[in-house]
Amino acid sequence: MENNRNFFITIALSVLILTLWQVFYMNPRIEGERELARIEAERVEAEKKAAQPTTPGAAGTATPAAPSGAVPGLAGTDGATPAGREQAVAASQRIAIDTPSLSGSINLVGARIDDLRLKHYRLTVEKNSPNIELLNPSALPNGYYAEIGFVGNEATGSVPRHDTVWTVEGNPTLTPATPVTLSYTNDKGLTFRRTIAVDADYMFTVSDTVTNSGTASVSLSNYGRVTRFDKPTTASIWVLHEGLIGVTGEEGLQEIDYSTIEEDKRITPGKSTDGWLGVTDKYWAVTLVPSGKQPFQPNFSYFSDARSRYQADFLTDAMTVDAGQSATVETLVFAGAKEVALIDGYEEDRNIRQFELLIDWGWFYFITKPMFWLIDWFYRLLGNFGFAILATTVVVKAVFFPLANKSYASMANMKKVQPKMLEIREKYADDKMKQQQAMMELYKTEKINPLAGCWPVLIQIPVFFALYKVLYITIEMRHAPFFGWIQDLAAPDPTSLFNLFGLLPFAVPEYLLIGVWPLVMGITMFLQMRMNPTPPDPTQAMIFTWMPVVFTFMLASFPAGLVIYWAWNNTLSIIQQGAIMKRQGAKIELWDNLVGLFKKKPSPAE
Numbered sequence: 227m228e229n230n231r232n233f234f235i236t237i238a239l240s241v242l243i244l245t246l247w248q249v250f251y252m253n254p255r256i257e258g259e260r261e262l263a264r265i266e267a268e269r270v271e272a273e274k275k276a277a278q279p280t281t282p283g284a285a286g287t288a289t290p291a292a293p294s295g296a297v298p299g300l301a302g303t304d305g306a307t308p309a310g311r312e313q314a315v316a317a318s319q320r321i322a323i324d325t326p327s328l329s330g331s332i333n334l335v336g337a338r339i340d341d342l343r344l345k346h347y348r349l350t351v352e353k354n355s356p357n358i359e360l361l362n363p364s365a366l367p368n369g370y371y372a373e374i375g376f377v378g379n380e381a382t383g384s385v386p387r388h389d390t391v392w393t394v395e396g397n398p399t400l401t402p403a404t405p406v407t408l409s410y411t412n413d414k415g416l417t418f419r420r421t422i423a424v425d426a427d428y429m430f431t432v433s434d435t436v437t438n439s440g441t442a443s444v445s446l447s448n449y450g451r452v453t454r455f456d457k458p459t460t461a462s463i464w465v466l467h468e469g470l471i472g473v474t475g476e477e478g479l480q481e482i483d484y485s486t487i488e489e490d491k492r493i494t495p496g497k498s499t500d501g502w503l504g505v506t507d508k509y510w511a512v513t514l515v516p517s518g519k520q521p522f523q524p525n526f527s528y529f530s531d532a533r534s535r536y537q538a539d540f541l542t543d544a545m546t547v548d549a550g551q552s553a554t555v556e557t558l559v560f561a562g563a564k565e566v567a568l569i570d571g572y573e574e575d576r577n578i579r580q581f582e583l584l585i586d587w588g589w590f591y592f593i594t595k596p597m598f599w600l601i602d603w604f605y606r607l608l609g610n611f612g613f614a615i616l617a618t619t620v621v622v623k624a625v626f627f628p629l630a631n632k633s634y635a636s637m638a639n640m641k642k643v644q645p646k647m648l649e650i651r652e653k654y655a656d657d658k659m660k661q662q663q664a665m666m667e668l669y670k671t672e673k674i675n676p677l678a679g680c681w682p683v684l685i686q687i688p689v690f691f692a693l694y695k696v697l698y699i700t701i702e703m704r705h706a707p708f709f710g711w712i713q714d715l716a717a718p719d720p721t722s723l724f725n726l727f728g729l730l731p732f733a734v735p736e737y738l739l740i741g742v743w744p745l746v747m748g749i750t751m752f753l754q755m756r757m758n759p760t761p762p763d764p765t766q767a768m769i770f771t772w773m774p775v776v777f778t779f780m781l782a783s784f785p786a787g788l789v790i791y792w793a794w795n796n797t798l799s800i801i802q803q804g805a806i807m808k809r810q811g812a813k814i815e816l817w818d819n820l821v822g823l824f825k826k827k828p829s830p831a832e
Contacts, residue, residue, distance in 0.1 A: 311359070311363070314362075314365045315341050315363060317363075317365070318335050318363075319333075319335075320332060320333055320334060320341070321334065321394060321399065321400055321406050322399045322400065323342070323399075323400045323424070324399055324400070324401050325400075325424055325425075325427075326345070327346060327426060327427050327562065328343065328424070329342075329343045330361065332400065332422065333363070334393075334408070335389065335391055335392075336375070336386075336387065336388040336390060337373070337374065337390070337392050337408055337422075338371045338372070339372045339430065339559060340363050340369070340371035341363060342359070343357045343359055344358040344360055344510070344562060345357060346563070347563060350705075351705045351707075358510070360510055360561060361561060364453070364455070367455065367456060369453075369454070369456075370453070370505075371453055372450070372452050372512055372514065372561060373453070374420075374432050374449070374450045374559070375388065375448075375450075376447065376449065377446060377447045377448075378444070378446040378447075379445070379446070381445075382414060382416060382444045383412040383413050384413070385416070386418050386420075386434075390410055392408035392410050393408065394407075395408065395419075400422060400424055402423075402424060402425055405421050405423035406421070407419060407420065407421050407422075408420040414440055414444070415438065415439040415440035415441075416436060416437070416438055416444065416547075417439065418434060418436055419435045419437070420432060420434050420435075421433045421435075427562065428560055428561055428562025428568070429559070429560050429562075429572060430558065430560075431557075431559075432556065432557045432559060433555075433556045434554065434555050434557075435552055435553070435554045436547050436553050438548065438549055438551055438552070439550070441549050442549055443549060445544040445545065445546050445547075446544060446545065447520075447541055447543065447544045447545070448541075448542045448545070448555045450514040450540055450559075451514070451538065451539035452503075452505050452513070452539070453535055454505050454535060454537070455534070457469075457536065458508070467481045467586045468483075468484070468506060468507050468508060469481070469482055469486075470482040470487055470505055470536060471503065471504060471511075471538075472503030472513075472524055472526070472538060473501045473579055473580045473581075473583060474496075474500075474501035474524045475495050475496040477495045477496065478580070480526070487526055487527070488530075490528075491528055491530075492525065494523070494524075494526075495525075497521045497523050498521065498522060498523075499521050499522075500518055500579050501516075501524070501578075502515045502560075502578055502579070502584075503524050503526070503540060504560070505538055506564075506584060506586075509564055509704060510562065510563055510564065511562075512559070512561045513538075513559070514539075514559055515560070515576070515578055516540050516542060516557055519542075519545070520542040521542070521543050522542040522543070524538075524539075524540050525537075525538070525540065525541070526538050527539070542555070560572065564584055565701055565702065566585060566598060566602070569581055569584055570582055585699060587695070588695055590688065593689070593691075594692045597618070597689075597692040597693060597695075598696045598700055600618050601614045601618050601696060602614070602702065604617040604618060605702075610709075611703060611706040611707075611708070611787065612708030612709065612712065612787065615715070616794050619794050619795050620798070622795075623799075627802075630799075631802075631806060643668060643672050646668060647668065650664045650668065690788070693791055694784070694785070697715065697785045698716065703715055703716045706787075708786065711742070712743070715785060715786050716787065717785060717786065718741070718784060718785065718786060719739070719741025719742060719743045719782065719786045719789065720739070722738060722740055722741060723740045723741075724738045724740065727741075740779065741782060741786075743789045743793060744781050744782040747789050747793035748774045748775065748777060748778030750800065751774040751792075752774040753796075753800055754799055754800050755770060755774065757807070
């Protein structure tokens with residue numbers, strides 16, 4: 227009875243975990259992605275309409291301004307405009323950006339990086355899908371930009387900030403081979419020369435040289451900020467952090483959700499001499515790495531005045547520039563895709579503290595990141611992430627092979643003593659205490675662990691979660707194809723049994739998308755469970771029968787890569803369990819159980 231109870235509890239907990247995962251994680255994710263697609267479609271349609279000829283004055287642009295933050299002297303908010311994105315970009319003079327990974331432009335008003343597209347990434351798996359638009363002018367509802375400037379005083383006169391109009395010196399196009407230089411001179415004899423460089427990926431280097439041609443020393447501070455006017459529709463999913471982020475000072479990693487900053491309005495960590503801060507999405511991020519020459523004050527804010535917006539900014543301690551002297555400050559701006567190798571490379575090459583934490587590896591970092599490394603290594607070897615997942619499954623099975631062998635051997639021994647167990651149940655049917663004592667004595671005599679059958683399931687839980695995390699957070703898995711209809715291993719199997727996998731011409735609701743791979747997973751799970759004798763307890767027998775069906779429906783909305791892993795893992799487990807049972811001399815019940823499903827059950831009278 228104790229074994230039955232443990233078995234029942236294990237199955238119930240597994241179903242409960244998957245149910246909670248489905249209700250509180252997968253369903254919000256599906257709804258969020260559906261909403262994101264709807265918003266994007268509406269945006270594209272709005273841009274098409276905005277691009278059509280209009281009467282003069284029908285669409286305007288806002289006077290550039292800047293939201294306030296920890297940076298003193300910056301107040302006000304950018305007004306939104308009904309104009310489309312192309313019109314908002316064309317409303318100001320700009321420097322073009324053209325790199326192997328990026329296209330867009332820098333606004334000469336404020337020298338804002340506010341127009342950025344990612345060349346290697348599209349909105350959907352379709353080849354003609356639009357490229358990801360990471361940064362957008364502040365005049366748009368989804369405005370999102372990075373800005374570097376200065377804070378001065380009466381002695382410095384006007385210094386570069388959000389409304390400063392810079393002058394281009396020489397080359398007007400920013401490429402990895404051709405940095406651009408901007409200049410601005412104020413009425414106090416201060417000349418600011420800004421050199422902006424970019425690598426072949428996503429890192430900008432902004433070098434500001436301040437030359438004092440006046441007769442007195444001046445002091446001024448450098449600031450930087452990432453400001454965003456909207457937030458992603460998937461930001462409420464608990465398993466992934468999206469929002470404000472940074473690694474600064476003694477606090478180290480700070481992950482501030484949109485809901486948290488909306489409630490707190492402002493979070494101000496302690497001063498820092500190194501680190502980074504910014505805004506992160508699931509796959510993309512925009513971050514600032516302040517200069518290490520002066521300590522800086524990081525700050526995270528939410529503003530709910532004329533236009534709601536989120537901001538991560540920093541303000542350095544004042545630096546002094548003597549008369550006739552110059553001073554240079556450098557700020558790094560990362561704006562792009564969170565590719566694992568690239569992020570790790572920036573951390574090492576640019577000496578950015580814990581920059582790898584820009585990718586949300588989670589609490590199980592010590593499992594999740596090695597899991598990614600293994601899958602990525604197999605991908606570079608095999609050229610397909612689907613094959614990489616299959617190969618990783620084999621490695622995981624090999625690692626746990628001794629434990630699984632011991633578990634399956636114990637299960638095989640339990641099958642051999644099952645007649646004795648039935649005899650004990652019948653003998654002490656009216657005395658549960660003696661029945662339990664006799665069972666425990668039998669386990670001790672035969673050296674059997676009644677919980678051994680749980681270990682193969684339990685050891686898969688952290689691996690299962692780590693693989694799920696890798697599939698969900700890493701951009702390398704985004705839109706990674708397998709074969710045939712699986713064109714995105716990070717998305718659910720798009721087929722459905724209920725329209726004969728696309729043969730019937732009608733759409734199927736989300737909850738009925740039971741694709742090919744979930745069915746394969748359910749069948750392998752069914753076969754694995756049928757290798758064991760049918761439990762004599764009616765409740766256990768019912769769970770034994772319906773559990774594969776329940777799991778098939780639940781896992782149907784999980785990423786296809788995870789379902790493929792589970793199906794392949796079940797197949798390997800069937801082979802392994804069969805071999806061990808045969809070696810132990812235990813009967814493999816699979817065929818008898820399958821035949822028994824179709825045999826006519828005797829009536830009570832018989």
